[in-house]
Amino acid sequence: MSLKLRDLIRKVRACKTAAEERAVIAKESAMIRTAIREEQSHFRHRNVAKLLFMHMLGYPTHFGQLECMKLIASPHFPEKRIGYLGMMLLLSEEADVLMLSTNALKNDLTSSNRFVSGLALCAIGNLATADMSRDLAPEVDKHLKSSQPYLRKKACLAMARCLTKCPEMVEDFVDRVVTLLKDRSHGVLISVIQLMTQVLIVEQKSVLENPDYEDDYGTPCQDAFVKLVPSLVKLMRNVTGGGYAANDAGGATDIFLQVHILALLRLLGAGNEQASEEMNDVLAQVATNTETSKNAGNAILYECVQTIMAVEADDGLRVLAVNILGRFLLNRDNNIRYVALNTLSKCVVDEKNRRAEDDLVATGDDDESANNAASALQKHRTTIVDCLKDPDVTIRQRALELIYHLVNSENVESLTAELLNYLVLCPRDHRGDICTRVLRVVEKYSPNDRWRVDTLITMLTIAGRETSRQVQSASIIYISRASEDLRAYATHKLIKAIRDDDGSQRGLLVVGVWCIGEYGDLLLSPYSNNEESFSAIDTNSILETLEEVIGRHTCTEDIKRVALTAFTKLSERFANSGDTATLGKLQELVKKNSKSQTLELQLRSCEYDALINAMKGIKVASAPASDDIFGATAGGDETLSEAVIAAAKEALARMPVVDLRVMNRQKSSAYADDDMIGGLDTKPAAPAQKKNDDLLDLEDIFGGGAPAAPQPAASSNDALTNGSAPAPAPASDMDLLSDIFSAPAATPAAPATGMSMNGGASYDPFGSMPSSQPQQPPSNPLDAFAPTPTPAPLPTTTAPAPAVDDIFGAPAPAPAPKQNPVVQGPSHEGLSIEFECTKPEALSRAKSTLIAKFKNSNSAAIHGLSLQVAVPKYVTLEMKPPSSTTVAPSGGNSSAQVTQSITVTNTKLGQKNLMLKVKLGFTLNGAKVEHMATVSGFPAGEY
Amino acid sequence: MISFILMVNKQGQTRCSKYYQWLPMEERVALESEIIRKCLSRSELQCSFIEYRGYKTIYRRYASLFFIVGTKPDVDVTQVEGAAAENRENELGLLEFIHNLVETMDKWAGSICELDIMYQLEEVHFILDEMVMNGYIVETCKGATLRPVDLLERESRKGEAMFK
Structure with missing residues (x-):
């Protein structure tokens, strides 16, 4: 015979290890299974009770499901009771066995014993499936009219479940609600209010799912319930006035009822001016009169604030709500502060959305009034910032979240300073996220470039270890976009930070090394502004700093890569200093990685070495042709060599400013175009x-x-x-x-x-x-x-x-070329262009690629070539840079041909023909030449 | 709505669990142990709310027993739009509800302790069923909760007490 429940619990408690416990449970499960097989009906409910215990401990109990069904059908009340409990705990909604219970439930619902009906209603409320809801709703409905509050309240929630499962039944039950709202029992009131709330939510959901629903006129339940707002308001007044004092829970009169009424009002008042108007007074009353010394009162206030923020309340009320939250922030209880921070950030987001909508619809006046609550919010800024110093990390996180939302162009400097302070204190794993956020703030609200660069560098100094790639590249971009003066400042500051750092702030190193490479020449002269001044740094100590960085064993490959690039660029920047020792050392440093095991480093090292050599090509006129990558051509063709040298210099020269938008676009199209x-x-x-x-x-x-x-x-x-x-x-x-x-x-x-x-x-x-x-x-x-x-x-x-x-x-x-049509372009001062037309994509006929081929019939080379193209509106244009800006005299030597690819898409292909307006610019024999011309004659209908 | 109510002791052993949204057994075990670990790692001074796996959990500690309530947003409307669901559940209210639950159980068992819950698990479930249904609060008045429980108990005792 199996154990008694108490004995089983005792045995389990006596187990010292998990294995022992498993053994006890396994043995007991086996016993129960035997009992089930042998139909020992006498022990049935004891067995189910034991299964409940085992289920709680996390052991499988599926074999007991059918036993529950049998118990439900039992005429004995204790068996029925444990059967229902077992059913609610052990079965999932999806269980097939559940279907078997429909009939028993139907019988029990009609039972004259209110406890039996109560059990059945409870089971329906917790478990009913859509099918069961359809079958049993009429019976549940009868109980809504029951004379006993005990059954009415359970029927309400059972009905709520049925309606969520079968939303199509909603309309039939709307009328019932009106009578139920007049109920004297607060249990029934709570339930009916939750029923209404759920019905509304279900309705909103179905509206969202069927966008073709006519939502201009509101949904039927919404309409019906909005009419009930006055009675809800009256009810609320009654409750706050102490009408239900018997249900005192924690000091305030029935807080749950109040909270639920407020939540329902929120749903009804949102987007409905008239309903909001009707509830304005009672909301104000609750907001001002609620006792706040106890948690219960605060819960009601909290709900009230949420409702005020969600409905179309007037501005005075909104300001009041924000001030209540501000008071919450000063509370010593962390729970209340958490709630306040959370709600405030929701408010700010909502407010922003609201304002965005206002901007679309209304004029400036409305704009200002919408700002009122927001400005009230700004008053609590210092309190919020103080929350960043709270010992509780949850509070700190919330405060942080809120601060991001609070930042605007007026307070950005002080708030960012606070964020940076927090960055120092906060746990490491939060830093990356904060850095990204700071970047976003800085991008959006920065008052000037210097502040932005300053903030970014400070951030990198604090948390360079954790910053993401995005932050690093953004910092670089901002520095490169700034003025020359600021670049010098940033570079000085960065090199100082790198020297002070122990080499662990990788992000700082990446940005710093890049800037030193790019703007190294600026370091050679001292820098000072009103606040700070830096002395000049000589080439040697710059190199030392960099060497120290890459010499550390913690140095990552990323940094080494950037460092290699930096060395290469520096060799151009310092080229005029005449410091051959440094230049030699730089090339040495570049070459050092030419046998690196890392392909990327090796590759860069070799490439850069070649570039440096190419650049030196001018100075060292008799560069041994055999060693030099470009030597081969240098020896063979004098002009090209010059071009090569110029090109190498240009490659190493200051890069032009990168447009952020281009960067982003490029990132998004990275797949299409590597x-x-x-x-x-x-x-x-x-x-x-x-x-x-x-x-x-x-x-x-x-x-x-x-x-x-x-x-x-x-x-x-x-x-x-x-x-x-x-x-x-x-x-x-x-x-x-x-x-x-x-x-x-x-x-x-x-x-x-x-x-x-x-x-x-x-x-x-x-x-x-x-x-x-x-x-x-x-x-x-x-x-x-x-x-x-x-x-x-x-x-x-x-x-x-x-x-x-x-x-x-x-x-x-x-x-x-022979197969593709060639259109003759303009020719001017010896420079002629041909457009060779191709269709790059077989499927899209509208798109074509024109390869512009430049020919120079002069005896001298053409420099600084630029081709600008304009197209009619129906054509979209995309140009790639030319293969070179220098066109050597051709003389039939096609190797000197310069090409540029232009992709055009003619959206009116077949109706209109492609036309181009071109503007040519170049320098010939030191004189600038410009020429404009129109190109047509593309094969009609094809281009 | 309330998704689950847990009573867990300081050792992390579940003493009572009630789920209003079905979860497979393995997930329940994992969830319970994770949540209790988080609760245990927090100090008295920290706030009693934890956000975990999309649940907003509210906990309160009474002596060695943690009462934990997990909530999810109501039939979440926002899910349709693909946005993160917003949980409008009143945390402070639920904190009060936990207290209410404990007071009710106190009234029922004199002074409630872990063993009371263990050995009279089904009774605790009956009380919970009177107070919460399908994740929504039905009754918060102690008297109104316990009266039917007592009556039912008496009804059950009439016949037999064989499974005690």
């Missing part, structure tokens, strides 16, 4: 696109930097190198910093891109095999790069010749 480098690099291959779609796909995947990618892997070693070559492109997509570095690529003024990409492309194995590579047909746009193959610094570059043919062979001989 990044700017990738985008540019695919461009020269454009004419071949039509022919080699599949090849292009692959190129896209590899960021375009890798024509080598489709090559059949000759050896695993080879494949590895190939893989590594395109690495910088996708990687830099993630690396915002290198994005910034590559930013000049986006601006048409930078031939550097072509150049630096040339450097990048030179790492592909093909570049190393000029001998085995057949001379490209002149028409191939890849030519621009092809004649400058160089000994790649990467060690393994013995790609098999056939593979080369495969890759370059296919696109190269394809006489792409």
Whole structure:
């Protein structure tokens, strides 16, 4: 025989380990199962009681479900009672067995014993499914009219459940509510008010789900209940007046009833001027007269404030509500302060939305009145800020949340200072989040650039360890967008911060090292403004600082990458200082990573080394051609070499200011166009696109930097190198910093891109095999790069010749231009343009790509080329930068051809033809030339 | 609405649990242990509200026993719009409700203690059923709650007391 319930509990309590407990329960479960199988009806309810206990402990009890059903049907009251309890606890709404209970429930509902009916109502209220609701609602409805409050209150909530499950029954029960509201029993009142609340919510939900519902006129229940607002107000008055004093709970008269009435009023008054008007008085009365010395009173006040904020209350009342919350904030009880902070942030958000709506609809007058509550809120600012010093972290978090909402352009400086103070104190894992928020605040409300830069640097000094990438790049962008004076200030400040830091604030290091690289020359002169002054720093100590940073074993790869870039840039910045020792050291530092195990570092190191050498090309006129990446061309073609040197210098020069919007847009389109480098690099291959779609796909995947990618892997070693070559492109997509570095690529003024990409492309194995590579047909746009193959610094570059043919062979001989229509553009002062028209996407005929090809028939080179294009309204235009801004005299040498790709989409294709207005600007023999012309004659109907 | 009411002792053992929204067994066990761990780690001075897994939990400690009420937003309207549901439940009110519950149980058992709850689990459930139904408060008046419980008890005793 199984144990008695008490004995089971005792046994379980005596267990010393979880294993023991499991054994006891397993044994007992087995006994119960046997009892169930043998239909020992005598012990049935004892067994169910034990199952309840086991269920609470978290053991499986599913085998007892049917027993509950049997007990419910039992005529004995104790059995029925435990059966219902078991059903409510052990069964889920989804349980199939539940269907079996419908009949028993129906019988019990009609029972003359009120306790039996009460049990059934309770079960319906807790468990009813949609089907059961439909079947049993009429019986429940009868109990709504019962003479006994005990049954009426249970029927109310049972009905609430039925109506949530079957919203379509709602309308039939609206009338019943009116009578119930006059009930004298407060239990019934609480229940009926909750019933009304739920009905309203269900209705709102169904309106939301069917947007075609005519919500202009309100929903039927909403309409019916709004008419009841006066009686609700009267009821509220009665309750506050002590009409139900018998139910005193915690000092105030029945707080639950009041709270629920207020919640219902909130639903009814929201968006309804008239109803709000009717409840205004009672809300004011509650707000002013409620006893606040006890928690119960505060609960009512809290609810009242929520209601005032949600309904269309007048401004005086709103200000009163905000002031009540302000008083809450001064309370010593943390619970009340928590609630106040929470509600205030909700209010601020609502207020903002409301104002936004007002702005759309009304004039300035309304605007001001809506501000009243908000300005009342601002008065409590200091109290809120004080909450940041609370020992309770929950309160601090809430206060923080609220402060973000409170910030506006007037208080931004003081509040941000508080936020930064808090940043020092707060737990580490919250810092990242706070930094992001501070950034957002600073972005939005900053009074001036200096303050912004200052704040960001302070933030990085405090929490550079935890800042996200986004914060770091934003800081850099803001510094680079500032004036020269401010840049100098920021860089001085950053280098000081880096020196003071122990190397753990990674974010600070990244930003700092970047700025030192970019604005290193500014460090060489002292800086001072009204408040602070920094003395000049010589090149050596700058280098020392940087070396110390990368020398630390905690230094991450990120920082090393940025540092490499910084060294490279510094070698340009310091080039005029004539300090050869420093310059040598810089190149040394760059080269140090040329054998790094990290591909990214190795790659950067090699590329940058090449760049530095290229830049020196001018100074060291007799650079040994064999060593130098660009030497090959330098030796062969004097003009190109000059271009290369200029390009290298330009690549290392100050980057232009990055537009934030461009950054964001670029981030969002990162997938489509791996990044700017990738985008540019695919461009020269454009004419071949039509022919080699599949090849292009692959190129896209590899960021375009890798024509080598489709090559059949000759050896695993080879494949590895190939893989590594395109690495910088996708990687830099993630690396915002290198994005910034590559930013000049986006601006048409930078031939550097072509150049630096040339450097990048030179790492592909093909570049190393000029001998085995057949001379490209002149028409191939890849030519621009092809004649400058160089000994790649990467060690393994013995790609098999056939593979080369495969890759370059296919696109190269394809006489792409011949098949595409060529439109003659303007020619001026020896510079002529041809537009070669292609359709890049087979499916969208409206979109076409025009490759502008510049030809220079002069004897001197053309510099500073710029092409501006305007199109009619029905055409959208997108331009890529030209492959170079220098056009060498052609003389039939097509390798010097400069191209620029223009993508146009003609939205009225077939009706109107494409027309372009072009403006050419360039410098020829030192004289600036400008020319405007119109280009038409594109094949009609096609472009 | 109230999603669950828990009574847990200081050792983290659940003494009574009532869920108004069905949760699978494993989730219940995980939820209970997580919540009690959070409650235990908080000091007297900290506020009695914890937001956890979308629940707003309100707890109150009486001697060695924690009374924990978990709430979720009502049939949440905002879910349809895909926004985070807003919980308009009155935290202070629920705090008062817990106190009310404890007072009611005190009145029922003289001075309530952990063992009373353990050994008379079904009685505690009956009391809870009188006070809360489907996650909504039905009755808060101590007398009105206990009278039916007593009557029912008497009714049950009439027949037999075999499972005691």
